[in-house]
Amino acid sequence: MPDLSAYRFTASHEWVRLDGGDARIGITDFAQAQLGDVIFVELPEVGAALDAGAKFGSIESVKAASDLYAPVGGTVAEVNAALADKPELVNSDPYGDGWMIRVEGAGPASPELLDEAAYAKVTGV
Amino acid sequence: MAARTPLYGRHIAAGARMVEFAGFDMPLQYSTIRDEHLAVRNRVGLFDLSHMGEVRLAGPTAEASVQRLIANDIARVGAGGAQYAVMCDDAGGIVDDVVVYRDEDSFMVVVNAACRDKDLAWMRSHVATGTDVEDVSDSTALLAVQGPDAIALVERLSTVQASTIPSFHCLFADVAGMTARVSRTGYTGEDGLELYVRDDVAPALWDALVAAGSAVQLRPCGLGARDTLRLEAGLRLYGQDMDEGVDPFSCGLGWTVKLQKGDFIGAGALRRIDPTHPPHRFTGLRVAGRAIARHGHSVRSGDTVVGAVTSGTYSFTLDRSIATASLSPDVAAGAPLSIDIRGTAAEAEMVSLPFYRRPKGA
Numbered sequence: 001m002p003d004l005s006a007y008r009f010t011a012s013h014e015w016v017r018l019d020g021g022d023a024r025i026g027i028t029d030f031a032q033a034q035l036g037d038v039i040f041v042e043l044p045e046v047g048a049a050l051d052a053g054a055k056f057g058s059i060e061s062v063k064a065a066s067d068l069y070a071p072v073g074g075t076v077a078e079v080n081a082a083l084a085d086k087p088e089l090v091n092s093d094p095y096g097d098g099w100m101i102r103v104e105g106a107g108p109a110s111p112e113l114l115d116e117a118a119y120a121k122v123t124g125v
Numbered sequence: 126m127a128a129r130t131p132l133y134g135r136h137i138a139a140g141a142r143m144v145e146f147a148g149f150d151m152p153l154q155y156s157t158i159r160d161e162h163l164a165v166r167n168r169v170g171l172f173d174l175s176h177m178g179e180v181r182l183a184g185p186t187a188e189a190s191v192q193r194l195i196a197n198d199i200a201r202v203g204a205g206g207a208q209y210a211v212m213c214d215d216a217g218g219i220v221d222d223v224v225v226y227r228d229e230d231s232f233m234v235v236v237n238a239a240c241r242d243k244d245l246a247w248m249r250s251h252v253a254t255g256t257d258v259e260d261v262s263d264s265t266a267l268l269a270v271q272g273p274d275a276i277a278l279v280e281r282l283s284t285v286q287a288s289t290i291p292s293f294h295c296l297f298a299d300v301a302g303m304t305a306r307v308s309r310t311g312y313t314g315e316d317g318l319e320l321y322v323r324d325d326v327a328p329a330l331w332d333a334l335v336a337a338g339s340a341v342q343l344r345p346c347g348l349g350a351r352d353t354l355r356l357e358a359g360l361r362l363y364g365q366d367m368d369e370g371v372d373p374f375s376c377g378l379g380w381t382v383k384l385q386k387g388d389f390i391g392a393g394a395l396r397r398i399d400p401t402h403p404p405h406r407f408t409g410l411r412v413a414g415r416a417i418a419r420h421g422h423s424v425r426s427g428d429t430v431v432g433a434v435t436s437g438t439y440s441f442t443l444d445r446s447i448a449t450a451s452l453s454p455d456v457a458a459g460a461p462l463s464i465d466i467r468g469t470a471a472e473a474e475m476v477s478l479p480f481y482r483r484p485k486g487a
Contacts, residue, residue: 036142036153036154036157036158036349037157037158037159037349037439039415039417039439040414040415040416040417040439042416058467060415060416060417062158062349062353062417062438062439063349065416065417065419065467087415088157088159091157
C-alpha cells in the first residue's frame, strides 16, 4: 500500500491530496475494486469551477456507472489525459497514475473529510 | 444462503471475487474481466458453469416429449448430437433457451440456472405419458474450456481426439482419468469444449486443467468475462434479451423455429407471426463513445423512443461500446439512432450480429 497519510477521503470513496492550494483528486482503491474493470472516466474541462461536494464527473466500469464528487472546491487546473486511452490506470494505480483532476485555489480540508483511519472504518477493510 | 458449486473452494482459493447469481455463489472475476476476456480470445480460459441445470428425459416417448417442448427439430440430430433450442409457452413466449443432447436412448436438456425450477415444472406438466423427467443438476458439474488452445489442452489430458468432434456434437471419454461428456460447444464465440462430469470429480478435473493449462497461460474466467464474450459473439442471455414476453422471431432466434416439423407448444402462436416482420426487431448496435448502454436504456430515432437496450457492454476485443436492442419493427434498417445513457445521448448504428467472429481456421 502507498503511504496515504497525506490523503483525505470522502464517504463516497474519492480521495484528495492537498498541497497548499493545490489538490489532486481520484477514487480510492476500495472504490476501484468495487467497480472492477474501469472503461470510461468522464472528467470536467480545465477551467471549470467546482464546489466542494458537487459532481465533477462520472466513472463507468463493465459492472456499473457512478458519479464522482469533489472532496474540495476550486478551479480545475488539469485533468489526467492518460485516462482517455487507459482508464484501467484507475484500477492498477488508483492513488498514483490513476488520479483524475488537479484543482487550484482549493480551500483548506473540510473537517468532514476523513483521514486514513476514519476512512478504513467506512469501508470496513 | 446461496448454493455452492463443487468448485466453490477452488474459486475462493484462487482469490475470485464472488457474486450471487441465480441462487449460486459464483466467481465474477479472478483477475480482471479484460484479462480473462482476452485470454479466451487469444489462448484459453476455464469456466465453472456447474450452476447450469441439467434435466434428463428418458422413456419410450422421450423424443416426442422433446419435440413437444422445443421449437427446434431434434429429429435432425442423431445420437451424440446437440441442438440449441427455445422452449415456448402457448403464446409463443420463450420459457427458456436450452441445449438438447441426444444420447443413445435418452436426452439431456441443459437449462439456465435461474430457470431450473420453472423449467422442471414446465417439462413435468407437458411431457407425454411414458417420459421420465429427472433433474440431474446437482450431480452434474460443467467445466467449459474455451479459446484457440482449448482443444489441444484437453487432448493433452485425454486419449480422445477432441479436434475430430464436430461442432455441436459430443462423446464420452476419459479426461484426466475422469469420465466426461466432451462437447464441442460453448458460449464465447471461440472454439472450445464443455465437459460435463459427476460433481464429486469436478475439483480434480479443474486442478488437472489448471495444471496442464499453465503452459499456455490458461486463465480461470468468471461470469464477468462470460457476459462480455457472449455478447461480442452475438449470443442471447435469457432474462435480459428474451423472456416469456418475447417470441423467438422478435429476438433474432427465428432460425431455431421449425414450424414444418409438426405441432409443438407455441406453434400455433408462432405460425401467426410473419417471420420477416415480427413484433420486435432485434439488432446489434455499435455505440459511439466509451459509455456502456445497459439493459432498459431507451433507444431513440430522432425524438421518438423506438425501443430499448437488451444487453450492453464494453467490447474488449473491438475496444468499443456495443449493445443489442429490441426495436419497433417500423424502424428502418440503417436509421440513425441514439441511446439515452443516464441523460446523455450516445449515437448508435445498427449492425448485424455477431460483433465478433473468430478468425477462420482458428
